[in-house]
Amino acid sequence: MNKNYFITTPIYYPSAKPHMGHAYSSVVSDVIARFKRLDGYNVEFLTGTDEHGLKIQRAAEAKGIDTKEFCDEISKTFRNLSDLLNLTNTDFIRTTEDRHIKSVQNLWNILLNNNQIYLSKYSGWYSVSDEAFYNENEIKEENGINLSINSGSKVEWVEEESYFFKLSEWENKLLEFYEKNPKFILPKSRRNEVISFVKSGLKDLSVSRKSFSWGIKVPNDKNHIIYVWLDALTNYISALNFPDKNNIKYKNFWPADVHMIGKDILRFHAVYWPAFLLAADLPPPKRVYGHGWILSGEEKMSKSKGNILDPLEIINKYGLDPLRYYLLKEVSFGSDGSISQDKLESCINSDLANNYGNFCQRVISFNEKNCNLSIPKKDNFKKEDLIILNKISDALDTLRLNIDNQELSIYTNFIVDCLFDSNKYFNDQAPWEKKNDIKRLNTIVYVSLEILRKISILLNPIIPETSLKVLKIFNLNQSNINLDSLKNHEILSVDSKIEKISILFKKIEKND
Ligand code: MSP
Numbered sequence: 001m002n003k004n005y006f007i008t009t010p011i012y013y014p015s016a017k018p019h020m021g022h023a024y025s026s027v028v029s030d031v032i033a034r035f036k037r038l039d040g041y042n043v044e045f046l047t048g049t050d051e052h053g054l055k056i057q058r059a060a061e062a063k064g065i066d067t068k069e070f071c072d073e074i075s076k077t078f079r080n081l082s083d084l085l086n087l088t089n090t091d092f093i094r095t096t097e098d099r100h101i102k103s104v105q106n107l108w109n110i111l112l113n114n115n116q117i118y119l120s121k122y123s124g125w126y127s128v129s130d131e132a133f134y135n136e137n138e139i140k141e142e143n144g145i146n147l148s149i150n151s152g153s154k155v156e157w158v159e160e161e162s163y164f165f166k167l168s169e170w171e172n173k174l175l176e177f178y179e180k181n182p183k184f185i186l187p188k189s190r191r192n193e194v195i196s197f198v199k200s201g202l203k204d205l206s207v208s209r210k211s212f213s214w215g216i217k218v219p220n221d222k223n224h225i226i227y228v229w230l231d232a233l234t235n236y237i238s239a240l241n242f243p244d245k246n247n248i249k250y251k252n253f254w255p256a257d258v259h260m261i262g263k264d265i266l267r268f269h270a271v272y273w274p275a276f277l278l279a280a281d282l283p284p285p286k287r288v289y290g291h292g293w294i295l296s297g298e299e300k301m302s303k304s305k306g307n308i309l310d311p312l313e314i315i316n317k318y319g320l321d322p323l324r325y326y327l328l329k330e331v332s333f334g335s336d337g338s339i340s341q342d343k344l345e346s347c348i349n350s351d352l353a354n355n356y357g358n359f360c361q362r363v364i365s366f367n368e369k370n371c372n373l374s375i376p377k378k379d380n381f382k383k384e385d386l387i388i389l390n391k392i393s394d395a396l397d398t399l400r401l402n403i404d405n406q407e408l409s410i411y412t413n414f415i416v417d418c419l420f421d422s423n424k425y426f427n428d429q430a431p432w433e434k435k436n437d438i439k440r441l442n443t444i445v446y447v448s449l450e451i452l453r454k455i456s457i458l459l460n461p462i463i464p465e466t467s468l469k470v471l472k473i474f475n476l477n478q479s480n481i482n483l484d485s486l487k488n489h490e491i492l493s494v495d496s497k498i499e500k501i502s503i504l505f506k507k508i509e510k511n512d
Contacts, residue, residue: 005041007033010261011050011093011235014074015059018081021262021294021301023311027324028291028333028408029260030087034461035403036409037088039483044253046239047082048093049075053228054128056497057214067214067478071096081311086320093239095216095231103238104231105219107280110243111165116279122162122206129153129226132268133206151264163208164223170275171202177274183287185270186406187334190290192261194270205272223439233273236285256285258406263290269381289406294327300336309339321463322348322505328462329416333408345508352466355419356459357504360470362426363448364501370431373500375449375474375492376442385447388425389489391418392454397488399458417457422451446492449474454486466504473499 009029012022026047033045039432051071060070075094084087093100111117125134127148134148134155141147146155178184178195185191185382208224209215215225240254241247250403261269266288274284301308314323326344329351331337367373381389395414402411426448434441460467460481471481474492485491 003041004031004038004044004252006044006046006240006256007036008045008236008256008259009047009089010259010265011048011095011232012078013055014049014078015050015055017074018078018311019301019308020311020314022078023081023085023295023323024331025260025262025291026082026085026087027327030085030089031324031328031408031461032258032260032403032406033088034464035483038457038460038481040398042252043088044091044177044240044249045087045089046091046093046236047078047087047089048091048229048235048239049078049095050232050235051075051094051096052215052225052231053131054209054212054214055131055228057212058128068096084312084315084320085324091239091243093235094402095235095360099241100235100238101216103242104216104226107234107237107276108226108230109219110280111276114279114281116166116169117163117207118166118425119162120162121160122164122254123159124206125155127151127153127155127156130264135203156400158211160210161224162206162210163218163221164204165207165230165276165279167202167205167272167275170278171198173278174198174202174271174275175235177278177284181286183405184274184284185266186287186289187455189334190266190270196269198268202271229268229272230276233268233276237282255283256287258289259285260289260291260406263292266290275284287406292331293335294331295336295338295342297338297393301339309341314341318344318348318508319467325463326354328408328412331409333406342510343433345510348505349507349510351416351419351464352505353507355416355423356455359419359422359426359448359455360452360501360504362423363445363452364473364498366431367445367498368500370435370441371445374497375494376398376445378443378446378490379439379493381447381489384429384491385443386423388421388451389447389454391421392451392458393487393489398481400483413456415462418451418455418458422448422455425451446494447489449492449498450489453491457481457483457486469504470501473501 007029009025033043036043057067060067063070079092118239125139130151130153138149139146139155148155185352186193207227207230208218210224216231218226219222236256237254240250242250259269269288276413277284295301319359326347329347330339330343399411429444431444456467456470468478
């Protein structure tokens, strides 16, 4: 079985500091990467920054800084955010790196040799903010300003010589490809959007610009620079050392298992990218998942709207794991979801402090008082014990499928459900009433510790630091925790010591 797995985040525009929307794409990708590693996969996890184009050039000009210096500075803040979010990315690509530039120019030459690119003239609408060309029917006028209907961003009229990619030739082939690969675009609703967009007819795509300079030059025509999306999308293969198709990274990891992106950039990933690849005789990725937006109130959280929750401030105030958990729990994955500090605090109290933290504290302190902080000897499991123990082992294959289909909310909700059941199990079995039946008392404690171990493993991809803190009391560390061990109800070895543990999550005082 192929045990390689390649997941990517979008590469972010370093036009401004990172915000919660960026953190969201990165965290959900990291959860999947970590889960797959726990399942024994060799995971390549790529993120980075998308540094060319007019948007970046103008942002640097506005600050009066040299464009490359500007990118260096902001790209660093994205790299720092990856560390702060405890991402397990294996690479961080910048599109200003030589490895990438070489790769993009190479892809261009292949497209040119395959007769997929020709020189002509573009006249039409362009949004610098989206770095996207729009058709007349995608534009509206408001107070004398022309805007993209879809994104609401300003568009400007462009007329210049441009190279075109023969996208129109790929309409039917793309539709066939979607048909043959029903899970290429997820969630399903977004797949339907893409299919109707393609069915409405594809025009050839302008893939070079002449009127500014910040980008990768078209080989053999230095007056043109390559369209920033053709440049940016190629990051997914340039990081695997394309064009060297014999390179081990390329061989192991292309086609990617999933490009995790926000729904705002679906068209680029689900239409243009597979068309470029097919036109270059390269296989398209296996999956493009377009997640929803993080909203503030009713609106998309974005720099231009000024309604940003700064991930850094939130991490400083509440800690990283609460933020990671909250993003997973609050937003029904695939849909938009509104977040707020107030709801974050409630989530910390209810799920993390009262549910996971409480179970952990109760079991360990009961153990301390009655079993001397060691793993007690268990008797035969009773039916009630097996129900709770089997709940996770029986669900394992479904959970694997959930993650393979990016059903992150189902995964998270299953854990929450297990936590409720665990607290209930401990209450119902009431080991404090079994002081005359030490065998039973010990068995209940053993089962409870096993459940704590299992749930902490399931939580590990979401809240890696805290779950590891729990697993360490059993002397387990990252390298010996894995999903297969969830099938086994007797991993903890009798008589071995467990360590005391401090409170996992402090409850937050709320005024309501
Ligand atoms: N540079 C392009 C992507 C190129 S990928 C080959 C880009 N960058 S971006 O910085 O503007 O945004 C990247 C991604 O950040 C979005 O697609 C989305 O995944 C995420 N988000 C930005 N704002 C967001 C929200 N408010 N909510 C959720 N995610 C959003 O587009």
